[in-house]
Amino acid sequence: MTKKSKSSEGASFLGASGAELFDRILQEEGVEVLFGFPGGMVLPIFDRLYSSPIKFVLSRHEQGAAHMADGYARSTGRTGVVIATSGPGATNIVTGLANAHMDSVPMVAFTGQVRSALIGNDAFQEADITGICRPITKHTCLVKRVEDLGRAMKEAFYIARTGRPGPVLVDIPIDVSTSKLAQEPNLQIALPGYKPRISGHIRQIKLAAEAINASKRPVLYVGGGVIIAGASEALRELAHKGKLPVTTTLMGLGAVDEADPLAMQMLGMHGSATANYAVQDSDCIIAVGARFDDRVTGNTATFAPKAKIIHIDIDPASISKNIKVDIPVVGDAKDSLERIIEFIQPVDRSPWLEQIAQWKKRYPFTYEANGNIKPQEVIDTVARLTDHDAIVATGVGQHQMWAAQFYKWRKPRQAIISGGLGTMGFGVPAAIGAQFGNPGKTVIDIDGDGSFTMTMVEVITAVRYDQPVKWIVLDNDYLGMVRQWQEMFYGRRYSATPHPCPEFKAIAEGFGARGISIRDRAELADGLNEALRHPGPVVVDVKVEPEENVFPMVPAGKSLHEMELGKLA
Amino acid sequence: MKHIITALVQNQPGVLAHVAGMFAARGFNIDSLVVGRTEDPELSRMTIVVVGDDRVLEQVRKQLEKIIPIVKVRDFMNVSYVERDLMLIRIHATPEKRPEVVELVNLFRGKVVDVAKSSLLVELSGAEEKVEAFIELARPYGIRELARTGIIAMPRGTQSDSRQTDEADE
Numbered sequence: 001m002t003k004k005s006k007s008s009e010g011a012s013f014l015g016a017s018g019a020e021l022f023d024r025i026l027q028e029e030g031v032e033v034l035f036g037f038p039g040g041m042v043l044p045i046f047d048r049l050y051s052s053p054i055k056f057v058l059s060r061h062e063q064g065a066a067h068m069a070d071g072y073a074r075s076t077g078r079t080g081v082v083i084a085t086s087g088p089g090a091t092n093i094v095t096g097l098a099n100a101h102m103d104s105v106p107m108v109a110f111t112g113q114v115r116s117a118l119i120g121n122d123a124f125q126e127a128d129i130t131g132i133c134r135p136i137t138k139h140t141c142l143v144k145r146v147e148d149l150g151r152a153m154k155e156a157f158y159i160a161r162t163g164r165p166g167p168v169l170v171d172i173p174i175d176v177s178t179s180k181l182a183q184e185p186n187l188q189i190a191l192p193g194y195k196p197r198i199s200g201h202i203r204q205i206k207l208a209a210e211a212i213n214a215s216k217r218p219v220l221y222v223g224g225g226v227i228i229a230g231a232s233e234a235l236r237e238l239a240h241k242g243k244l245p246v247t248t249t250l251m252g253l254g255a256v257d258e259a260d261p262l263a264m265q266m267l268g269m270h271g272s273a274t275a276n277y278a279v280q281d282s283d284c285i286i287a288v289g290a291r292f293d294d295r296v297t298g299n300t301a302t303f304a305p306k307a308k309i310i311h312i313d314i315d316p317a318s319i320s321k322n323i324k325v326d327i328p329v330v331g332d333a334k335d336s337l338e339r340i341i342e343f344i345q346p347v348d349r350s351p352w353l354e355q356i357a358q359w360k361k362r363y364p365f366t367y368e369a370n371g372n373i374k375p376q377e378v379i380d381t382v383a384r385l386t387d388h389d390a391i392v393a394t395g396v397g398q399h400q401m402w403a404a405q406f407y408k409w410r411k412p413r414q415a416i417i418s419g420g421l422g423t424m425g426f427g428v429p430a431a432i433g434a435q436f437g438n439p440g441k442t443v444i445d446i447d448g449d450g451s452f453t454m455t456m457v458e459v460i461t462a463v464r465y466d467q468p469v470k471w472i473v474l475d476n477d478y479l480g481m482v483r484q485w486q487e488m489f490y491g492r493r494y495s496a497t498p499h500p501c502p503e504f505k506a507i508a509e510g511f512g513a514r515g516i517s518i519r520d521r522a523e524l525a526d527g528l529n530e531a532l533r534h535p536g537p538v539v540v541d542v543k544v545e546p547e548e549n550v551f552p553m554v555p556a557g558k559s560l561h562e563m564e565l566g567k568l569a
Numbered sequence: 570m571k572h573i574i575t576a577l578v579q580n581q582p583g584v585l586a587h588v589a590g591m592f593a594a595r596g597f598n599i600d601s602l603v604v605g606r607t608e609d610p611e612l613s614r615m616t617i618v619v620v621g622d623d624r625v626l627e628q629v630r631k632q633l634e635k636i637i638p639i640v641k642v643r644d645f646m647n648v649s650y651v652e653r654d655l656m657l658i659r660i661h662a663t664p665e666k667r668p669e670v671v672e673l674v675n676l677f678r679g680k681v682v683d684v685a686k687s688s689l690l691v692e693l694s695g696a697e698e699k700v701e702a703f704i705e706l707a708r709p710y711g712i713r714e715l716a717r718t719g720i721i722a723m724p725r726g727t728q729s730d731s732r733q734t735d736e737a738d739e
Contacts, residue, residue, distance in 0.1 A: 193638055320627065
């Protein structure tokens with residue numbers, strides 16, 4: 001371990017307080033915006049932020065700040081940063097961290113902690129936040145001495161953004177932020193147990209390429225790892241060189257242009273019939289940056305029964321966790337794909353591609369555009385008006401699945417969606433974070449009335465900081481996805497799912513945003529167009545068909561090919 | 570089936586809780602978990618006996634490797650190794666029965682470390698089967714109290730560096 005006594009910019013930290021060090025290390029790490037909420041145990045840090053060039057965004061609830069940092073990170077690829085005070089401030093970001101962890105989002109969270117001498121004494125606003133967050137973060141760390149703060153921060157950023165990214169929590173007792181450095185701190189990262197740079201073994205790369213070349217009915221099954229690794233172009237090249245049809249997971253939306261003839265859209269529980277039939281019929285599944293989640297596989301015992309499984313992933317623990325893998329490639333998705341491409345031979349797969357084209361023709365995502373406004377029609381219209389080019393966040397539920405099915409995604413980092421944890425309320429703040437990271441771009445949150453209500457208070461934050469997010473609420477006065485399950489599997493006993501909504505237009509206006517209310521199909525396109533052209537934040541409340549269902553649907557525990565097609569059948 | 574895994578960990582607060590929590594959260598069964606210092610003051614070694622099939626063992630190893638303060642993980646599959654479990658056992662032994670018990674202790678190369686009026690405190694170490702065999706034989710006399718450290722293990726010298734964990738995935 002080498003002693004390094006100065007920052008990378010060479011300036012001295014001698015005599016600086018922990019709070020000053022905090023500010024300066026954030027700047028060294030290139031942090032441009034910090035989301036959070038103040039409190040007693042972070043007072044010294046906020047005092048320093050008062051004069052810092054880093055932009056601070058005050059959310060109305062710490063959970064909102066955490067999701068903003070998440071949306072910022074997903075949409076830009078940079079590390080999102082959130083800060084909260086001890087105790088309740090810290091516990092309020094727990095959902096945000098768990099959410100980022102499940103979806104491998106690079107985030108660093110800083111929490112204040114009570115004075116070191118009081119830790120463990122049940123002090124006012126004390127919580128063992130490192131203990132609480134250990135299983136839902138990539139790493140946590142309690143800083144005990146001001147001399148360790150800088151290194152802990154550097155390590156946090158390094159861990160968060162490398163390997164399989166994820167959230168890191170750094171807990172800072174107030175005496176650490178007030179103490180002054182009596183000696184130059186050692187800022188050298190020392191993580192002997194962390195080796196994030198893994199390159200796939202050449203033998204495995206060749207085996208994978210051989211299996212692809214030998215297959216007659218291959219399917220590329222692509223997850224969020226491809227987006228994280230910046231591997232979309234390599235993926236496109238591989239797919240075209242090998243004539244490999246592609247399906248993406250919810251997290252992989254945008255990794256491939258859905259207008260591409262090889263694209264089969266999303267697979268899984270609410271995936272396209274084409275993708276699900278193709279997987280079940282395939283003789284070779286090439287999984288890239290995906291983890292065989294139960295929402296993707298359905299019944300694992302009958303998942304892709306005829307296929308050899310190739311799995312490319314940077315996280316060795318993802319391999320053979322849910323599905324036994326035949327050819328593992330442990331490595332970065334971009335690096336692995338680029339190396340596999342070299343060994344790919346052109347193979348005539350026209351019967352397979354024809355079969356897929358037929359499925360695509362027969363089983364597109366569809367709905368009946370008549371009567372009440374259909375939620376799918378709203379998304380269709382938004383997609384058309386934004387040329388499939390907006391950054392689109394969602395909450396969790398039916399609207400999320402319809403957005404996944406109907407937006408027709410074009411490019412990486414465009415879909416800002418809570419996948420693994422399925423966090424309702426994610427969309428409202430995540431869209432704000434995405435807008436901060438993408439000034440001048442159209443950022444939309446397609447939300448449901450349930451998810452929107454959970455975090456709508458953050459509309460105030462967008463108004464205050466002049467972030468022109470468009471929230472489009474598919475309002476059916478139900479907690480729709482749960483209602484759908486009750487309709488299909490619980491004899492239509494709508495227990496706790498009716499969800500009467502307030503006037504979102506009036507609320508939006510009360511918050512200082514523009515409010516638009518759409519009640520009639522005839523007003524839909526004009527209303528949405530008006531919202532999209534408005535220069536400031538807008539909440540659009542669209543009353544939609546209350547009992548519309550999401551199809552196709554693979555019932556829990558069934559195989560992918562046993563999906564219920566609904567109106568497609 | 571039982572497997573032995575060792576993990577070299579950085580001495581940081583919370584590492585033990587992290588490992589224990591990971592086992593609980595992922596539903597892995599631990600037979601024993603031993604933590605102790607090593608030759609390096611900054612590192613400790615955990616020796617964990619896990620119950621499960623090969624796939625469970627594989628997942629346990631990979632999940633351990635993901636924990637950042639864990640520096641190195643080694644499993645003892647297909648490796649010849651030495652294991653030891655240390656036991657302190659208090660056996661009921663009246664003066665009449667005492668010679669019999671001492672004889673038994675000697676057969677197992679144990680040590681009597683404390684003698685009381687009606688009991689003997691015995692120290693015994695060895696592989697798990699040996700320790701268990703002794704317990705079975707001591708049972709008829711009456712076991713008053715028993716404490717075991719759990720297993721620690723080390724590969725035999727010729728192959729101690731035979732398996733690099735990070736290559737095992739390929």
